[in-house]
Amino acid sequence: MKLMMNTDCIKPPQIIILIFLAVLLGLAHFLKMDLAGLFNESLIKLVMNGVLVLSLIPMLNAGAGMNFGLPVGITGGLIGMCIAVNFRLAGWPGFLMSLLLSVVICGILGWIYGLILNRVKGREEIAGTFIGLSLIPLMNYFWTLAPFQNRQMLYPIGGQGLRPKITLEPYFYNILDNFSLVKLGALEIPLGLLGFYGLICLGLYLFFRTKAGRAAMATGENEAFARLSGIDIAGARLLAIILSTVIAGIGICVYSQSYGFIQLYDAPLAMYFPAISAVLIGGSTGRRAFIFQAVLGAYLLQTIYLLTVPIANEILIPEITEILRTLITYSIILYALLYRERQRGIGH
Amino acid sequence: MENILEVKELSKAYHGVPALIDINLSVKAGEIHGIVGANGSGKSTLMNILFGNPIVRETGGYQGEILYRGRRIHPKSCGEAIRLGIGMAHQEFALVPDLTIAENIKLGRERTWKFTDRLFGPKYSFVDRKRNAAGAAQVLHKLGLDVDVGIKVINLATNTKQFVELAREIDRRDIQLLLLDEPTAVLSKRDGLKLIEVLMEMSQAGLGIIFISHRLEEVGHICDRVTVLRDGRVVSRYNKGEISISQLARDMIGHRVNKAIAPARDLNTRPVISFRQFSVDMPGEALKGLDLTVFEGEILGLISLSGHGKLALGYGLMGLYPAAGEVIYKHQRIDQMDARANIRKGIYVLPDDRQGLGILPEHSLADNIIFTGNQVKNLFAKNMVRPFGFLDQKKADLHVGQLVDELEIKCTSIKQKIRELSGGNQQKVCMARALTVDPKLLFVAEPTRGIDISAKEKILKLLIDLNRTKQTTIVIASSELDELKRVCDRIAVLVEGKVFKILSPDSPEVEFGLALADEKGNQ
Numbered sequence: 001m002k003l004m005m006n007t008d009c010i011k012p013p014q015i016i017i018l019i020f021l022a023v024l025l026g027l028a029h030f031l032k033m034d035l036a037g038l039f040n041e042s043l044i045k046l047v048m049n050g051v052l053v054l055s056l057i058p059m060l061n062a063g064a065g066m067n068f069g070l071p072v073g074i075t076g077g078l079i080g081m082c083i084a085v086n087f088r089l090a091g092w093p094g095f096l097m098s099l100l101l102s103v104v105i106c107g108i109l110g111w112i113y114g115l116i117l118n119r120v121k122g123r124e125e126i127a128g129t130f131i132g133l134s135l136i137p138l139m140n141y142f143w144t145l146a147p148f149q150n151r152q153m154l155y156p157i158g159g160q161g162l163r164p165k166i167t168l169e170p171y172f173y174n175i176l177d178n179f180s181l182v183k184l185g186a187l188e189i190p191l192g193l194l195g196f197y198g199l200i201c202l203g204l205y206l207f208f209r210t211k212a213g214r215a216a217m218a219t220g221e222n223e224a225f226a227r228l229s230g231i232d233i234a235g236a237r238l239l240a241i242i243l244s245t246v247i248a249g250i251g252i253c254v255y256s257q258s259y260g261f262i263q264l265y266d267a268p269l270a271m272y273f274p275a276i277s278a279v280l281i282g283g284s285t286g287r288r289a290f291i292f293q294a295v296l297g298a299y300l301l302q303t304i305y306l307l308t309v310p311i312a313n314e315i316l317i318p319e320i321t322e323i324l325r326t327l328i329t330y331s332i333i334l335y336a337l338l339y340r341e342r343q344r345g346i347g348h
Numbered sequence: 349m350e351n352i353l354e355v356k357e358l359s360k361a362y363h364g365v366p367a368l369i370d371i372n373l374s375v376k377a378g379e380i381h382g383i384v385g386a387n388g389s390g391k392s393t394l395m396n397i398l399f400g401n402p403i404v405r406e407t408g409g410y411q412g413e414i415l416y417r418g419r420r421i422h423p424k425s426c427g428e429a430i431r432l433g434i435g436m437a438h439q440e441f442a443l444v445p446d447l448t449i450a451e452n453i454k455l456g457r458e459r460t461w462k463f464t465d466r467l468f469g470p471k472y473s474f475v476d477r478k479r480n481a482a483g484a485a486q487v488l489h490k491l492g493l494d495v496d497v498g499i500k501v502i503n504l505a506t507n508t509k510q511f512v513e514l515a516r517e518i519d520r521r522d523i524q525l526l527l528l529d530e531p532t533a534v535l536s537k538r539d540g541l542k543l544i545e546v547l548m549e550m551s552q553a554g555l556g557i558i559f560i561s562h563r564l565e566e567v568g569h570i571c572d573r574v575t576v577l578r579d580g581r582v583v584s585r586y587n588k589g590e591i592s593i594s595q596l597a598r599d600m601i602g603h604r605v606n607k608a609i610a611p612a613r614d615l616n617t618r619p620v621i622s623f624r625q626f627s628v629d630m631p632g633e634a635l636k637g638l639d640l641t642v643f644e645g646e647i648l649g650l651i652s653l654s655g656h657g658k659l660a661l662g663y664g665l666m667g668l669y670p671a672a673g674e675v676i677y678k679h680q681r682i683d684q685m686d687a688r689a690n691i692r693k694g695i696y697v698l699p700d701d702r703q704g705l706g707i708l709p710e711h712s713l714a715d716n717i718i719f720t721g722n723q724v725k726n727l728f729a730k731n732m733v734r735p736f737g738f739l740d741q742k743k744a745d746l747h748v749g750q751l752v753d754e755l756e757i758k759c760t761s762i763k764q765k766i767r768e769l770s771g772g773n774q775q776k777v778c779m780a781r782a783l784t785v786d787p788k789l790l791f792v793a794e795p796t797r798g799i800d801i802s803a804k805e806k807i808l809k810l811l812i813d814l815n816r817t818k819q820t821t822i823v824i825a826s827s828e829l830d831e832l833k834r835v836c837d838r839i840a841v842l843v844e845g846k847v848f849k850i851l852s853p854d855s856p857e858v859e860f861g862l863a864l865a866d867e868k869g870n871q
Contacts, residue, residue, distance in 0.1 A: 211737050214715075215723055224705045228666055228697060229720040230688030288710070 017281050017300050020328060024307040031314045036186035038306060043190055044177055045302035046295075047197040048258040051251035052271060053278045053298040054200055055244050059124075060289045061208070062240030063220030064117055066279070069128030070272035072113045073248025075139050076106035081253055081262050082162065085171055086150045095172040095257060102249035110245025114238040136269060143264045166262040173260045196254070200247065201291050207243065216240045220288060277301055277329045280336040301329070351415070352377050352525050352556035353398070358412035360393055360404065367393040369580045371412070375525065375556040380547065382559045382571030386600050386827065390580040391560050395527050398558075399436045400429040417524070433524040435517035437531055441509050443516075445502035450477075450484035452501055453516045459483065487515045492542040507535050514543065518550065525556045532563060544570050562653055564593045564865045578602050597861025601829055609834045610647065610812045612853050617644040619676075620789055620821050621695075626673035627845070628657070628664030635660045636845035637673070642789070642823060647815050649832035649853070650825040652842035653864055658825040660845075662697035662791030665690060677789075691724045694788035698778050700797060700825070702771065706778050709767035713759055713777050714748040716766050721784040751780040755810065772803025779810050790814070793825045808835055829860055 028035060052070065059067045067073075080102030084094050113131065120127040144161040148154065153166045167173075179192025207213040216236040219226045227233055252271075256262050279289050282297025308325050351374045358371040368390045375381045385391050397404050397414070400423030404410060414421055416432060423429040429436075443452050459480050460473035467473075484497045493511045501512060510531060517526055528547075532540040540563070548570060551557050561567050567574055568591045576584045576599040584599045586592075622641040628634060635657040642648050652658040664671035667685035675682040677693065699705035707716055718739075721727040728744040729737045748762045755776045759769060766777055775795065782790055792811065796804040812835060814820045826832055832839050833853040840850045841863040849863045 206738075209738055211723060211726075211729065211739070214719070214739075218708055218711075218719060221708050221710055222705075224668070225708055227668060228663075228687060228699060228705055230686075230691045230724045232688070 014281065014283055017304070017328065017332070020324070021300060021304055021307075024304065024311060027311050027315070028307055031311065033310060033314070034186075038310075040188045042299070042303045042306055044193065044258055045306055046299045047176075047190070047193045048255050049274065049278065049302050050197055050295060050298040051200055051254045052248060052275045053251075053282075053294045054204060054291070055247035055251050056275060056279050057204060057244070057289050057291065057294055058207070058216065058240040058247070059244040060279070060284065060286070061220045062216040062237050063223060064237055064241055064244075065124040065128070066276050066286055067128060067244055067248070068125050068272060068276070069113060069117075069132045070248055070275060071132035071135055071268035072109050072128075073106050073245040074252045074268040074271055075135060076109045076245065077102040077249035077252035077256075078262060078264060078268070079105050080249060081256060082146075082148065082153065082166070082264075085153060085166060085168070085262070086148045088150060088171075090171045091175065092172070095175050095253070098172070098253050099250060102253055103246050106246040106249035107242055110242035111238070113245060114241035117241055118234050118237055132269070132272065136266060140265055162264055164263065164265050164267070166264070168256060168260050168262065172257050175257050176254060177258055193254075200250070201295070204247075204291055212236070212239060217288075273333070274301065274305075274329065277332055280332050284336075286336045304328075350377055350417075351375065352417055353558075354415040355394075355398075356413050356415070358394070358397065358410060358414070360390075360397060360410040362393075362407050367580050368397075368410070371577075371580075371582055373575060373582070375558060376572075377524075377554045377556055378551050379572045380551050380557045380559050380570055382561065382567040382574040383577060384561065384564065384567055384574060384596055384600060385577035386829075389577040389600075391577055392529065393580075394577075395436065395529055395558075395560070397423075398429070399423065399434060399527060400425050400427075402426075433522050434527065435520055435523045435525070436527040436529070437510075437513045437517050438529055441513050443501045443509060443513060446500060448498050448500055449488070449495065449504070449512050450481045450497035452512055453484040453487060453497075453519055454480045455516070457520070483519070484515070487519045488512075490518070491515060491546055492539075507539055510535060511539075511543075514546075518546070523555065525558070526550070527558045527560075529560050530562065531559075532561060532566060540566065562865050564596050564861075567591070567596070568593055576600060594858045594862070597858050597865065601857045601861055610816070610836075612837050613646075615643055615646050615837060617646070620644040621675065621677045623661075624674040624676075626661075626664065626671065626675060628660040628669050628671045630657075630660040630663060630669040633657055633659050634845050635664060635842075638842070638846055640840060640847055642821060645815070645819045645821055646837045647811070647822045647824065647835055649836035649839035650823060650842060651827065651829060651832055651839060651860070651864070654827065656842050657845040658827075658842050659700055659793050661823065661825065662793060663699070665695060665791070666697050688724055691720065691785060691787070695791070696720075696782055696785050696787035696789075697791040698782055698793065698795065700793035702774055702778065707766050707774055710765060712763045713752075713757065713766045713769065714745065714762040716777050717748050717751060717780045717784055718744050720781055721786075725785065727784065747784065748780075751783065755780055756806065770799075770803075772799035772807075775799055775803065775807055776810075779807060783814070786818075787820065789821045789823070791823045791825070795824060795826065796828060796831060797826075804831070811835060829857065 028038065055070070055073060056067050059065065081098040083101050084098040089097050116131060117124045117127060146162070148162055151159070152170070153162050155161050155163055176193045176196055177190050180195070182189045182191050208217055215226065215231045216239060218229070219231060219233055219236045223233060226236070278297040278301040279294050280286060280297065281301050282293035282295070284290070284293045304325060308322060312320065312322060353375040355371055355373040358368055359366070360368040371394065383391055383394070397410050402425060405424060421432060423432065444455065447455070458475045460470060461476050464473040481497050488495065488497065488511065491511050491514065493508065495508065501509060504512065514531060517523060532543060535543060544566065547557060559567070559571060571591070572588050574586045574591055574596065575582055576596060578600060583602065619641045620643060623638055626638045627636050632655055638657070650658040650661065660669065663669055665675065665685055666687040671685050677695070682690065703709070708719065718728055722729065722739060728740045728747070730740050745762065752759065752762060757773050757776045757780070759773065766774060769777070795807050795811065799807070808831060811822055811824065815822050824832060824836065836853050838850055839853055841848045841860065843864070843866045848866065851859060851863065
């Protein structure tokens with residue numbers, strides 16, 4: 001069960017974030033906001049972003065660093081959804097087809113991505129960032145030129161090129177959110193959504209119990225040890241990177257069905273900082289991550305996001321909470337990087 | 349003559365492990381004072397303290413006092429030591445690879461243009477390259493080396509680098525005490541002699557020199573006094589004229605209480621593995637064309653000074669470092685040094701660097717024990733589609749439990765993280781992993797390094813038992829001669845990456861001391 005446990009004690013980032021959350025909750029209560037409604041929404045937000053956060057775990061644990069190349073997996077997922085929507089597959093067939101296509105496309109993209117990252121061992125994070133950044137303009141051409149036929153996806157004028165935001169309203173908007181939704185008074189528990197999330201967590205947990213998963217984990221923890229034990233280092237890392245990419249593809253499908261739109265063009269670039277902050281907020285040092293940390297981090301971060309906007313609107317200084325939120329998110333990435341460097345310094 | 353340096357009751361410990369104990373030492377002006385000792389005897393620690401290496405302060409400083417020209421000093425940084433007039437030539441060179449020879453030699457005391465001196469002050473003045481180059485060439489010439497001083501240091505051969513390192517120190521005019529850590533180790537005999545000439549000349553000019561070397565002949569030749577260190581203590585001191593090489597060798601190695609003993613045997617068995625012209629490119633520990641045959645069922649010891657290649661043999665075989673040459677294992681050539689394939693063939697390597705190579709620190713000791721066996725030999729696996737098979741936890745735990753009892757591993761439970769265990773217990777876990785893999789040929793490097801005495805004996809006993817009961821062939825690379833002598837059937841002495849001599853464990857210690865220091869015959 002060790003992957004599920006948070007074995008590290010609570011550290012400064014968690015304390016700061018918890019204090020901030022407590023202050024926000026206090027304010028929300030003071031302003032007589034609908035706490036039950038906020039709680040309902042926080043569960044949706046958790047899964048909506050949580051799958052993307054989970055996608056970081058295989059790479060982290062295999063020693064390939066935090067996946068700053070998250071746009072690679074997201075792009076795969078977007079292509080999958082666009083194809084499903086192009087053929088006007090609505091409801092469950094549409095969503096399941098999106099997932100299936102995403103998994104296949106992300107598998108291929110992840111394989112290529114992994115081959116590249118294996119060549120830049122030790123600098124995966126910066127390489128990943130730039131792979132993501134350079135993939136975006138390439139994909140912009142694709143979105144503009146690819147022969148999609150569904151008029152609802154295309155620019156209304158001219159009829160060519162995909163829109164930046166494709167509505168999912170007639171296809172599979174909220175399909176997972178509303179699946180087995182249980183109402184308990186004011187509380188609405190999205191059992192289907194949470195169940196789907198739980199399945200992915202369980203899948204990851206089981207992966208790290210398999211021989212291949214153990215090899216990947218050992219590679220991340222002590223590569224020289226793994227090599228001396230006859231582990232195929234490149235193979236173990238490649239497997240983890242493909243897995244990360246595939247989960248990222250699934251993650252964007254879940255995100256989009258909640259959000260209601262497929263966001264194309266530069267949108268994937270806005271996704272990876274929150275995901276990475278979340279896993280760090282959950283208590284990961286950026287060397288390895290437990291599933292528990294990814295879940296906790298995603299919940300804390302998204303709840304803060306959720307609370308800040310209405311509170312800011314209420315107290316009429318819209319800037320301040322937004323500024324604090326950005327500040328805290330990015331400071332925590334910085335803190336984690338510094339903390340990790342220091343640990344590395346002590347280790348040698 | 350006055351004492352330039354006086355060290356009184358100097359002690360230093362790293363994390364509770366004593367490295368130096370009550371060292372007393374003095375160096376007179378114009379004296380060359382030799383220091384000899386085996387690896388880990390505390391020579392480098394002593395130099396680090398004298399030269400103000402920050403590592404000393406970071407690990408808690410030292411006790412005792414150092415008097416430099418009668419004044420008490422407490423060097424906190426290398427800069428401070430340099431300002432006091434202490435110079436040091438390092439064993440692993442402290443040169444800037446991308447600068448030229450001249451720039452390296454003159455670094456920090458470049459000659460500058462007078463005009464810009466006045467205009468910008470000496471700190472921001474322009475450097476007069478020509479005069480620097482001429483000065484550098486002059487110093488090198490004194491050392492018997494004529495090279496283009498415009499060449500970058502990165503392009504130089506090792507022995508030339510050693511000269512540049514020395515030239516930098518010799519070039520300093522304010523220098524009063526020179527610390528030399530194995531200056532001749534990388535030099536040929538002829539270059540070494542030239543260097544010694546220069547050193548003697550310098551000492552006659554009133555410079556105090558501390559000279560560390562493994563070449564006992566050299567030490568006997570040039571030193572006015574020699575101090576022998578062993579296990580952090582001064583064990584003996586000789587004046588010029590009283591120095592005998594065999595006595596130094598005996599003092600260096602010393603005698604200890606023996607416990608785990610395996611009588612040496614004369615095994616007439618077939619070779620299990622033979623190396624022909626085997627080279628391993630392991631930085632700082634390279635093997636260069638080694639020829640060695642290991643016989644079935646024996647325990648072979650490998651001993652060498654550090655840097656002479658005893659550790660590289662197993663690592664090279666496992667493909668951890670690039671290797672070349674021919675290896676015949678059980679009548680078959682091993683073409684690829686691939687860890688997985690070789691473990692399957694029955695070869696296993698236990699590394700010397702436990703923290704770096706030997707354990708998964710965040711994993712439980714159970715995981716550490718079964719990892720390699722599970723991964724490579726598919727032990728404890730449930731019958732499922734490989735590589736996604738799960739572990740048969742019950743079977744694995746049972747196995748681990750048995751080994752923990754058998755090897756007396758002290759832990760709270762088999763799920764305890766291995767980094768929480770002591771060094772000795774970690775080593776036992778490594779042994780347990782080897783037992784799980786069950787190799788036919790086991791390479792062990794420094795099995796007893798950094799662990800307490802009782803654990804040491806236990807580890808040695810385990811190795812002997814493994815050899816006697818399972819007929820496992822074992823190759824032990826170690827710097828602990830007395831341990832090798834107790835356990836091994838034969839001991840190979842490695843010098844400069846080659847087998848220098850294969851000795852019987854019953855050979856006298858002097859013979860080992862001489863072989864290690866590359867001295868031929870009886871002098």
